[in-house]
Amino acid sequence: MTAIAKSSAPGDVDTIVEQLQTMLADDLIATEALLKVRAASPVAMIPDLSGYIVSAGGKRLRPIVTLAAANAAGGANAGTHALAAAVEFIHTATLLHDDVVDESDLRRGKQAAKNVWGNSASILVGDFLFARAFTLMVETDSLEILGILSNASSVIAEGEVHQLAAAGRKDLPTEEYLAIIEAKTAALFEAAARAGALSAGPDGAQFADALAAYGKNLGLAFQIVDDALDYGGTTSVIGKTVGDDFREGKITLPTIIARRRGSEDDIAFWDRALDIDQQKEGDLAHAIYLIRTTGAAEATLAEAQAYASLAKTALKALPESDWTKALATLADFCVSRGH
Amino acid sequence: MTAIAKSSAPGDVDTIVEQLQTMLADDLIATEALLKVRAASPVAMIPDLSGYIVSAGGKRLRPIVTLAAANAAGGANAGTHALAAAVEFIHTATLLHDDVVDESDLRRGKQAAKNVWGNSASILVGDFLFARAFTLMVETDSLEILGILSNASSVIAEGEVHQLAAAGRKDLPTEEYLAIIEAKTAALFEAAARAGALSAGPDGAQFADALAAYGKNLGLAFQIVDDALDYGGTTSVIGKTVGDDFREGKITLPTIIARRRGSEDDIAFWDRALDIDQQKEGDLAHAIYLIRTTGAAEATLAEAQAYASLAKTALKALPESDWTKALATLADFCVSRGH
Numbered sequence: 069m070t071a072i073a074k075s076s077a078p079g080d081v082d083t084i085v086e087q088l089q090t091m092l093a094d095d096l097i098a099t100e101a102l103l104k105v106r107a108a109s110p111v112a113m114i115p116d117l118s119g120y121i122v123s124a125g126g127k128r129l130r131p132i133v134t135l136a137a138a139n140a141a142g143g144a145n146a147g148t149h150a151l152a153a154a155v156e157f158i159h160t161a162t163l164l165h166d167d168v169v170d171e172s173d174l175r176r177g178k179q180a181a182k183n184v185w186g187n188s189a190s191i192l193v194g195d196f197l198f199a200r201a202f203t204l205m206v207e208t209d210s211l212e213i214l215g216i217l218s219n220a221s222s223v224i225a226e227g228e229v230h231q232l233a234a235a236g237r238k239d240l241p242t243e244e245y246l247a248i249i250e251a252k253t254a255a256l257f258e259a260a261a262r263a264g265a266l267s268a269g270p271d272g273a274q275f276a277d278a279l280a281a282y283g284k285n286l287g288l289a290f291q292i293v294d295d296a297l298d299y300g301g302t303t304s305v306i307g308k309t310v311g312d313d314f315r316e317g318k319i320t321l322p323t324i325i326a327r328r329r330g331s332e333d334d335i336a337f338w339d340r341a342l343d344i345d346q347q348k349e350g351d352l353a354h355a356i357y358l359i360r361t362t363g364a365a366e367a368t369l370a371e372a373q374a375y376a377s378l379a380k381t382a383l384k385a386l387p388e389s390d391w392t393k394a395l396a397t398l399a400d401f402c403v404s405r406g407h
Numbered sequence: 408m409t410a411i412a413k414s415s416a417p418g419d420v421d422t423i424v425e426q427l428q429t430m431l432a433d434d435l436i437a438t439e440a441l442l443k444v445r446a447a448s449p450v451a452m453i454p455d456l457s458g459y460i461v462s463a464g465g466k467r468l469r470p471i472v473t474l475a476a477a478n479a480a481g482g483a484n485a486g487t488h489a490l491a492a493a494v495e496f497i498h499t500a501t502l503l504h505d506d507v508v509d510e511s512d513l514r515r516g517k518q519a520a521k522n523v524w525g526n527s528a529s530i531l532v533g534d535f536l537f538a539r540a541f542t543l544m545v546e547t548d549s550l551e552i553l554g555i556l557s558n559a560s561s562v563i564a565e566g567e568v569h570q571l572a573a574a575g576r577k578d579l580p581t582e583e584y585l586a587i588i589e590a591k592t593a594a595l596f597e598a599a600a601r602a603g604a605l606s607a608g609p610d611g612a613q614f615a616d617a618l619a620a621y622g623k624n625l626g627l628a629f630q631i632v633d634d635a636l637d638y639g640g641t642t643s644v645i646g647k648t649v650g651d652d653f654r655e656g657k658i659t660l661p662t663i664i665a666r667r668r669g670s671e672d673d674i675a676f677w678d679r680a681l682d683i684d685q686q687k688e689g690d691l692a693h694a695i696y697l698i699r700t701t702g703a704a705e706a707t708l709a710e711a712q713a714y715a716s717l718a719k720t721a722l723k724a725l726p727e728s729d730w731t732k733a734l735a736t737l738a739d740f741c742v743s744r745g746h
Binding site for chain 2: 189193232
């Protein structure tokens, strides 16, 4: 199967991410410094491998949410920087392990680390970064924050195992799909936003629940859009390599809706094509065709939009500020993003 | 190559472990209850897999050291039980990941979990248990303990990566071998003993350094003996499947000493046979022969004995009690164990 790849759509999430990066410039400099210093080790393979994936960039969406939540709740400080770096380390550790689990060859547009250093190194450096995340969090001086992030970390792993167990279950209910993505993706955004608020000092606690609700719904919207983009979204301009989920037989919202709305022949197609041992040339193109013609692409994006709206609604519990406005815009653009 | 396996030698470590299990009966019941309850998850694969490896037993050596250290330093309590369970979860997580990294097929006398549930499940359930370990530690209410164990966890991963990077380095210096096993094995015993002491309350802190030194040296002795037993130790009675390290091309103290003391032919043998791509039928038997005839087996066990003595010396800083006596005996028996 040939992967379809194209440049990103205009007016996408990059604009608001860049705006937040500017607003958070000092906080992000401190966070980036921690990401570099705390991945250091005399064992060269560790900074080599972690530097490869950490410096490959990514949007730093989770640290940005952490820092912006803290600023919306009273102000980021050194503890918030340690927390933001810890959240990115946890995310990086899960990426390293996911690449081994999913047998993915590309990550952030480069060869996956496991293809350069091997599966073993990816597993162990992931463990290292995960442990370092907890060392960083001790510096927030808050057992509450450690409890929130350790709990989120076990929920993420639980979601990943759930996803593994659900692979190939073509009749996966929508609710179970949502439970999986809430655990594997939204839990970290939720914990990052809640802990960010708490890190802002005693005044931040009153906004912790609202920011946690923002983070959770943003994470859900983000993952649903990601799953839609894996089939090219709704536009003919496609911003990422498509078909990864399809080739792994992952059951995601676009396939659930397209199968539910499909004819008997369509259902038979999905049940065969999502069994990775039975996939044939041309199946991905037909899957994309069915997702478009059944309206599953629009319905998926509408679901994401609903969660983005819930995220924005949650922000109303906070005093309006440049931070709440930027976070609201981030929720909107997450849905309209092209990559 | 055929693995050689035999029943354990008499008078081994089991005797003192059983004695400690009796002394710690109440503490171990509380710890075992936590191991069961905190591995629970609605995602069935998690308790299935973790129950498989956790209930496969093992000696619970690390929880025993944690609990005995706390009792030697003033008394174990509910926080100590949470800590002991956390230490065992960290150990179990590293076992699950090690099995994938080492491609081991057996663990605790049973099929490795990865052979039953797959590599992906072993990686992700390891992550889950690691996260749950930190949630348990939050219950000790001590940021100091969290700092000690998160630091130990990153040191363990560092040691594992170091070992990975050192595979096939036939001229590995003894000091680098010791640095690797201090990180991958002794660091957890050290952290368990130190944190155990601290968990005993304010009076325990004065014994934390001594118990940490005990734990570190016990861990070194334990791993060196383990590495000797992989070549059958010094006796004709062999208590574990031998040759795993050899087949993986791991450089351990027996091979370092035997190579150092060997003839030119012997060195050529080691340099070929520890390259896993060049191993031949009969190599393991010849390796065992060289380790015996060069006195490398005795020298390895003498090194372990030296660390066991250091462990016992460290205990002298504590008031003598049934606990310090039992810990001293544990150090002795670790060296004389047959499996």
